[in-house]
Amino acid sequence: MNIKPKKYASYDPNYIDRNKVFNFIKLINMESIFVVLIFLVASNPSSATPSPSPSPTISPINSSTCPVAMNFVQTVPWNISSCHNFQPLESQYQTSTSLCCQTLLSLFGVALAQNLKDNSLFQLANLPTSISCLQHFQSNLTSLSLPNSLVSSCFDPQQFVITPDICARIQNMEDWLTRLGSTPHLDTACKPDLSDKNQCNKCVAEGYKVQQKLSAIDGNESHSQDCFYFTALYMAGVANEYGPESRGALSCVLILMVNSQVDSRDGHRALMLGLFVASLAVLVIVLLGLGLYFWYTKRRSVENLLSYAELQEQRFGLRLRPNTVLTWFEIESLVRATNNFSPRNFIGRGGFGMVYKGILPDGTVVAVKRLQESDSQGDALFYSEIEIVSNLKHRNLVPLRGCCVVDENHNLEYRGRYLVHEYMPNGSLQGHLFPTKLDNQYTKKPLTWTQRKGIVLDVANALVYLHFGVKPAVYHRDIKATNILLDADMRARVGDFGLVKQSSISTSLLNTMVVGTRGYVAPEYALYGQLTEKSDVYSFGVVVLEIMCGRKALELSSSGTPVFLITDWVWSLMKSGNIGEALDASMLGDGNCARNIMERFLLVGILSSHVMVASRPTILNALKMLEGDIEVPPIPDRPLMHGHYVMYDGDCSGMSSGCGFVSS
Numbered sequence: 001m002n003i004k005p006k007k008y009a010s011y012d013p014n015y016i017d018r019n020k021v022f023n024f025i026k027l028i029n030m031e032s033i034f035v036v037l038i039f040l041v042a043s044n045p046s047s048a049t050p051s052p053s054p055s056p057t058i059s060p061i062n063s064s065t066c067p068v069a070m071n072f073v074q075t076v077p078w079n080i081s082s083c084h085n086f087q088p089l090e091s092q093y094q095t096s097t098s099l100c101c102q103t104l105l106s107l108f109g110v111a112l113a114q115n116l117k118d119n120s121l122f123q124l125a126n127l128p129t130s131i132s133c134l135q136h137f138q139s140n141l142t143s144l145s146l147p148n149s150l151v152s153s154c155f156d157p158q159q160f161v162i163t164p165d166i167c168a169r170i171q172n173m174e175d176w177l178t179r180l181g182s183t184p185h186l187d188t189a190c191k192p193d194l195s196d197k198n199q200c201n202k203c204v205a206e207g208y209k210v211q212q213k214l215s216a217i218d219g220n221e222s223h224s225q226d227c228f229y230f231t232a233l234y235m236a237g238v239a240n241e242y243g244p245e246s247r248g249a250l251s252c253v254l255i256l257m258v259n260s261q262v263d264s265r266d267g268h269r270a271l272m273l274g275l276f277v278a279s280l281a282v283l284v285i286v287l288l289g290l291g292l293y294f295w296y297t298k299r300r301s302v303e304n305l306l307s308y309a310e311l312q313e314q315r316f317g318l319r320l321r322p323n324t325v326l327t328w329f330e331i332e333s334l335v336r337a338t339n340n341f342s343p344r345n346f347i348g349r350g351g352f353g354m355v356y357k358g359i360l361p362d363g364t365v366v367a368v369k370r371l372q373e374s375d376s377q378g379d380a381l382f383y384s385e386i387e388i389v390s391n392l393k394h395r396n397l398v399p400l401r402g403c404c405v406v407d408e409n410h411n412l413e414y415r416g417r418y419l420v421h422e423y424m425p426n427g428s429l430q431g432h433l434f435p436t437k438l439d440n441q442y443t444k445k446p447l448t449w450t451q452r453k454g455i456v457l458d459v460a461n462a463l464v465y466l467h468f469g470v471k472p473a474v475y476h477r478d479i480k481a482t483n484i485l486l487d488a489d490m491r492a493r494v495g496d497f498g499l500v501k502q503s504s505i506s507t508s509l510l511n512t513m514v515v516g517t518r519g520y521v522a523p524e525y526a527l528y529g530q531l532t533e534k535s536d537v538y539s540f541g542v543v544v545l546e547i548m549c550g551r552k553a554l555e556l557s558s559s560g561t562p563v564f565l566i567t568d569w570v571w572s573l574m575k576s577g578n579i580g581e582a583l584d585a586s587m588l589g590d591g592n593c594a595r596n597i598m599e600r601f602l603l604v605g606i607l608s609s610h611v612m613v614a615s616r617p618t619i620l621n622a623l624k625m626l627e628g629d630i631e632v633p634p635i636p637d638r639p640l641m642h643g644h645y646v647m648y649d650g651d652c653s654g655m656s657s658g659c660g661f662v663s664s
Contacts (some may be wrong), residue, residue, distance in 0.1 A: 063585060064128035065134050067119055068111045072245050073140035078107055079257040083146050088153045099562070101154035101532045107258040108137060113237030113244035113254075114162065115595045120173035122230050123162035130157040167227040168218040179217050183239075186210050190239035196249030203239075203252065207231050214528050222553055255527075274339070320592045326390050327402035334358065334368055341370065348428065349484075358424060365423040366401060371416060388474060389497045396462035398422060398485055398495030424493060426486035433481055433546060446586040449598065451490055458492035458599060459484055460623040463540060467533045467619050472502045475531060479539035480520045480553070481546055514545070519554030519565065524613055537622065541608025545570055548602050550584030567609050574606060600625070611638045 083100040090533040095101060099167045111133060116122055121241045124130045138151040162171050168179045181207075190203035236253040243249065250256045347355040353371040360366060388416030389400045404418040426432075432447050435612035447455070459479070466474040476483075476497065483496040516525070522538035525528045542553045555564035570582045583598055604625045610616050615636045617625065624630045 064126060064132055066129060066133035070111060070136040070140045072110055073107065073137065074143060076110065076250060077258045080144060080146065082148060086147050086150055095153055104150060104154055106254045109254045110244045113233050118232050120383045121162055122171060122233055124160050125162065127157060127161055131159045147410065167223050167230050168214050170230060173635050180213060183210055187239045190235045191241050192251035192325040193242060194240060200252035203235060207235050326400065329402050329404040329420055331404055331406045334418055338368055365422045366575045367421045369419040369421065381408050392470065394462060394465040396458045397495055398424065398493040421495065424485035425488050426490060429484040429486060429492065430481035433550060434552060449587040452587060455492040456544055456547055457626060459540060459543065460619060460626060462494040463536055463619040464623055473533060474502055475533060476536050477621060478516055479536055479543060480517050481543060523611055533618065534616045537608050537619050540619065541605045542567060544601060544605030544608065548598065548605060549582045550586060552635060570602065570606055600632060604637065607632065607635050612636065643647060
């Protein structure tokens with residue numbers, strides 16, 4: 001991994017100024033740096049091939065052999081699905097930052113960490129050795145029925161060759177000890193099984209401290225990311241007693257997506273044990289069953305009565321809430337208002353159910369959301385929305401007028417839960433940005449710059465209210481174009497609070513399933529369940545980019561594979577000095593347009609959707625930047641790839657708080 005000479009900066013469109021990396025690293029909280037910098041072996045942008053042409057084909061060279069066996073490619077439980085049907089993209093930069101190539105970088109990190117453990121070298125000794133290792137790497141990939149062009153498309157062999165000009169002139173373990181001394185805290189924290197979430201966090205925290213020391217010793221700010229890279233190699237290859245091929249090192253340090261497969265022998269033993277326990281359980285059930293039957297029969301009617309009374313008490317409590325002006329609707333009035341939920345009154349599908357237009361007896365037009373039937377989590381979401389949203393009052397939030405619960409004593413056809421909102425006649429922002437035939441695409445005009453500017457400011461004001469205007473603060477968790485509605489004056493209203501959480505209870509979410517929508521979910525929340533106000537800021541930034549660029553946050557192929565992430569696309573244009581190309585051409589003809597303000601909005605969107613939590617502004621500061629009250633600061637650098645784990649929809653076993661998503 002060589003540092004690219006400064007002379008390339010003047011004409012390389014993919015060149016990233018590394019002089020700001022050190023200051024950038026210092027801003028990052030300790031969880032975020034290792035959550036999303038993700039090690040990605042040799043992900044140093046300076047080592048990427050500057051030319052848009054493909055990397056040179058790796059040809060056989062026999063002057064050196066690879067010091068590391070590559071058969072781990074076939075044995076570690078990595079997820080190979082991202083590399084099926086791999087095809088190089090238009091440029092080398094796009095190819096190397098694809099999900100497949102970045103997954104392979106993490107996988108090749110196993111070899112480099114093992115080489116450090118066995119041979120004390122932080123990278124490979126020379127170019128022939130690097131080429132030999134990549135050849136063996138490709139051979140093992142080919143044996144898994146993966147394309148035989150993966151390595152030559154993704155990697156430049158030179159990026160894995162050791163030189164003194166990387167981090168504090170460190171090349172081997174002797175240099176590490178000479179420059180840094182012993183690292184007992186890092187060794188202790190990273191020694192155990194890192195598949196344990198708490199132990200992983202401790203290891204990450206100590207690694208961050210060591211990386212800062214190395215950067216200070218080096219003194220060259222452009223080497224900070226290299227020092228992080230060396231620290232990660234040390235953590236996985238030397239400090240961890242289970243080694244770089246262990247599930248903990250793979251998921252915690254290398255952030256490699258791993259499968260949840262279990263050794264078949266272990267599975268067989270578990271099956272036998274399960275059958276034995278099940279047999280004992282059957283015996284116990286038979287012995288107890290007869291006695292419990294008579295007791296249960298007697299108690300059943302009493303429990304049903306108590307359950308019904310409890311439900312009535314909840315409903316009565318909601319009716320009498322002193323701080324709410326909600327109306328408790330009877331189902332008969334909603335049926336009449338929506339013409340028996342006629343398809344002609346169907347407006348669309350919200351995050352948790354179908355939405356219908358309705359007209360109340362006094363002539364008021366409302367939107368009735370019929371929530372989907374689900375498990376007990378659905379009840380929890382419903383009552384969460386009622387309890388929190390009923391007390392939220394802001395001009396940029398969709399007002400909740402009332403609710404309705406139809407229990408088991410009513411007609412099965414209408415059984416369920418309903419929310420009644422104020423009707424928004426201009427529909428969702430999604431329908432205006434990306435109209436479909438259902439949205440009457442032939443008559444709906446593109447949004448003007450003036451309208452887009454107002455919508456961005458309206459959404460920002462709504463989030464400022466949620467984060468700073470109420471106590472405790474409220475996190476929406478599902479900010480996206482479909483949840484932003486437009487009233488008769490085209491003013492934006494944030495709605496669909498089904499995932500809303502108050503900050504006073506959000507700390508309990510670390511071990512719960514991550515929820516949100518693919519493409520909008522903040523990386524630290526998707527990977528580790530770390531929910532803060534900055535999670536909403538990330539989603540807000542993505543929406544700003546959609547509004548300004550006229551492109552969807554995430555675009556999928558016909559097979560459902562992600563092929564475009566707006567944050568990556570806009571970032572690459574900004575780094576190449578072509579940020580203006582991201583602007584939606586349909587709004588540039590607006591007579592009121594000011595290109596410098598448009599580009600400022602784009603920069604706020606990029607900063608708000610930054611991969612690093614600490615680099616994002618608060619929503620209050622983002623609003624001030626949008627309004628021109630404060631300047632948009634220089635945007636800190638970021639790793640080559642960050643959004644792919646947000647888009648990932650596979651098994652995240654072995655990682656902290658999962659990668660499950662509610663896509664809607």
